[in-house]
Amino acid sequence: MEIQKSFAVAKKDIREVFSSISIFGPMFGIPLAFSALLPIFSLYIAINEAPSIALAINLSGVSQALPFFKNIAFMTYFSINVLGPIFMTMPIVTSGVIAADSFAGEKERRTAESLLLSPVTKSELLLGKILATFIPAVLMTFAAFAIYGAIVNILSYAYFGAYILPTLSWLTMLGAVPLLALAPISLVVLISSRVKGIKEAQQLTSLLVLPLLILPFSSLLGLANLTVVFLLELIASLVIIDLILFYVSVATFKREALI
Amino acid sequence: MGGAVIMRNVTKRFKSVTALSGVSFESRNGINILLGPNGAGKSTLLKCIAGLYHIDHGSVRVLGKDPYYSNEIRYKLGMLSDNYALYDYLSVRENLLFFGRLFRLTRTATLERARRVLKRLNALKFIDSKVYALSRGTKQKVAFCRTVLNDPDVLLLDEPTAFLDASSSAQIRDFMEEYKAHGKTVIFVTQKLDEVMRFDARLSILKGGRLVSDTKTYSLYNSVLRNFQVNIRFSKPVPALRLKKLGITLVNPSAEMVNYVTVRIRHYKDVNRILRKFISSGIYILSVDYLEPLLTSLSD
The missing domain is CATH 3.40.50.300 (P-loop containing nucleotide triphosphate hydrolases)
Known part of the structure; x- marks a missing residue:
């Protein structure tokens, strides 16, 4: 396997995406805007609603906190256990458009033929297509984490006189981002290689987004506690899932299906 | 090899x-x-x-x-x-x-x-x-x-x-x-x-x-290739009557003057025979082109 060929395919795809602001603008602009707005929203809730929420839902570390510390405890909980999972999944959701377009777009625009006539193996091609979505998605996620982390700290220092981030579990979440992104992206790229066109690929991609929302919602409702141990287990499981998905993608990929 | x-x-x-x-x-x-x-x-x-x-x-x-x-x-x-x-x-x-x-x-x-x-x-x-x-x-x-x-x-x-x-x-x-x-x-x-x-x-x-x-x-x-058509273009319009006398069937029989004729031939050697007919009657030829649609009749 010649990895530079995969990078060439990825670079070509990324270049195509970034050739038009109308394609990449909403895809990256909306998550980045949310990364600035959501921390402000969470501060508002922490100041005004934290005690009542802590009474209604048993949130780890918040419900048990003394009344004076309930606001900062809520801000800490919300910043890590709610915003963290949201930002872990949000960029993957938005970059699904690139993944869905990967093979289906080549097929629809009838460019797959020249690609298949080139000396690129199935694994090089698939890896290239996965990297084309993975690289921008992960870089954007890191950017979103950096923006929301900075804003959380600025706000918490201004209102509570303390910095909240980074914590170990927050950093572990950041470490899990590439692996969490890889599984759905691989799956969408595989779907994209097997459908007739972009619309069909996007339709199926939107169904895949639903399971991804389990993480932020279960954390928001206090059903899952995103401890370091839990996140490390998640990382280990994702490594296995990612490898299996890539193997299955290569094994089931049919060149002829792209023409 | x-x-x-x-x-x-x-x-x-x-x-x-x-x-x-x-x-x-x-x-x-x-x-x-x-x-x-x-x-x-x-x-x-x-x-x-x-x-x-x-x-x-x-x-x-x-x-x-x-x-x-x-x-x-x-x-x-x-x-x-x-x-x-x-x-x-x-x-x-x-x-x-x-x-x-x-x-x-x-x-x-x-x-x-x-x-x-x-x-x-x-x-x-x-x-x-x-x-x-x-x-x-x-x-x-x-x-x-x-x-x-x-x-x-x-x-x-x-x-x-x-x-x-x-x-x-x-x-x-x-x-x-x-x-x-x-x-x-x-x-x-x-x-x-x-x-x-x-x-x-x-x-x-x-x-x-x-x-x-x-x-x-x-x-x-x-x-x-057998039984195909050629377009013969003249250097200047030719009276239709003159062509009819040469035994040429015209695409538009009501035309008085024609710039070109489409002739069905059985063999490539027929082209020379027809051209000789035109030349001997004082008609100048500008071009001869065969027509493409005969591809469908290839090797029938």
């Missing part, structure tokens, strides 16, 4: 449609032309040779290897298909550099080859233009340039001059002749008889998914 491309009893189906039915073909060094009407299976045959399609029956070997499974063979193959398959939002340079990288070519080697080919095709000035902004003809030139970037040993061309002007078409034909001179194999698909007659080459005729004839281009009119 066998030809670079050997097909044995190849059948290719698309659901209920049989595109190729038991085709056996062995290329020779130099130019091999595949002629046939629309839907004859010409493009499918090229795609089977290029390894784009998995065949249902038979075998295909290119330089001794199965092109569907061999990645290595693609370094020695080049194919220009009926769609240009270029990336619209990239420039010509970016497109060519991308494919160059896939063929393990350095940036310098890719650009050097690209400039040489594009210059000959008078398209070098478009190297930094986005593909979507190019005309159909220029896209075809760029696609041809991409096809020969790797200097393939086997060159497959599907209607390579379809949208080109006369000068660029001549350049493409020169490229093919150069490949022939270097002992390489060119398989060239067309449905234009005019194009075929510009080569002294092996000619295979495909019809209804079967190879119906294997001949030479210059024997086409003698052995294959």
Whole structure:
């Protein structure tokens, strides 16, 4: 396997995406805007609603906190256990458009033929297509984490006189981002290689987004506690899932299906 | 030694449609032309040779290897298909550099080859233009340039001059002749008889998914084409009555003066006989062109 060929395919795809602001603008602009707005929203809730929420839902570390510390405890909980999972999944959701377009777009625009006539193996091609979505998605996620982390700290220092981030579990979440992104992206790229066109690929991609929302919602409702141990287990499981998905993608990929 | 491309009893189906039915073909060094009407299976045959399609029956070997499974063979193959398959939002340079990288070519080697080919095709000035902004003809030139970037040993061309002007078409034909001179194999698909007659080459005729004839281009009119039409254009309008006296049937019988006549002939030698008739009656001939639609009657 010649990895530079995969990078060439990825670079070509990324270049195509970034050739038009109308394609990449909403895809990256909306998550980045949310990364600035959501921390402000969470501060508002922490100041005004934290005690009542802590009474209604048993949130780890918040419900048990003394009344004076309930606001900062809520801000800490919300910043890590709610915003963290949201930002872990949000960029993957938005970059699904690139993944869905990967093979289906080549097929629809009838460019797959020249690609298949080139000396690129199935694994090089698939890896290239996965990297084309993975690289921008992960870089954007890191950017979103950096923006929301900075804003959380600025706000918490201004209102509570303390910095909240980074914590170990927050950093572990950041470490899990590439692996969490890889599984759905691989799956969408595989779907994209097997459908007739972009619309069909996007339709199926939107169904895949639903399971991804389990993480932020279960954390928001206090059903899952995103401890370091839990996140490390998640990382280990994702490594296995990612490898299996890539193997299955290569094994089931049919060149002829792209023409 | 066998030809670079050997097909044995190849059948290719698309659901209920049989595109190729038991085709056996062995290329020779130099130019091999595949002629046939629309839907004859010409493009499918090229795609089977290029390894784009998995065949249902038979075998295909290119330089001794199965092109569907061999990645290595693609370094020695080049194919220009009926769609240009270029990336619209990239420039010509970016497109060519991308494919160059896939063929393990350095940036310098890719650009050097690209400039040489594009210059000959008078398209070098478009190297930094986005593909979507190019005309159909220029896209075809760029696609041809991409096809020969790797200097393939086997060159497959599907209607390579379809949208080109006369000068660029001549350049493409020169490229093919150069490949022939270097002992390489060119398989060239067309449905234009005019194009075929510009080569002294092996000619295979495909019809209804079967190879119906294997001949030479210059024997086409003698052995294959029968009962076809020619347009004879006059240097100035000729009275219709005069033509009727010569036994010519006119397309528009009510016309008083005509610029040209369409004559059905049975054999190419009939053209001389008819022309002699016109010349002896004092009519000057400007041009003689055969008409293309006779492709459907090939080898019937």
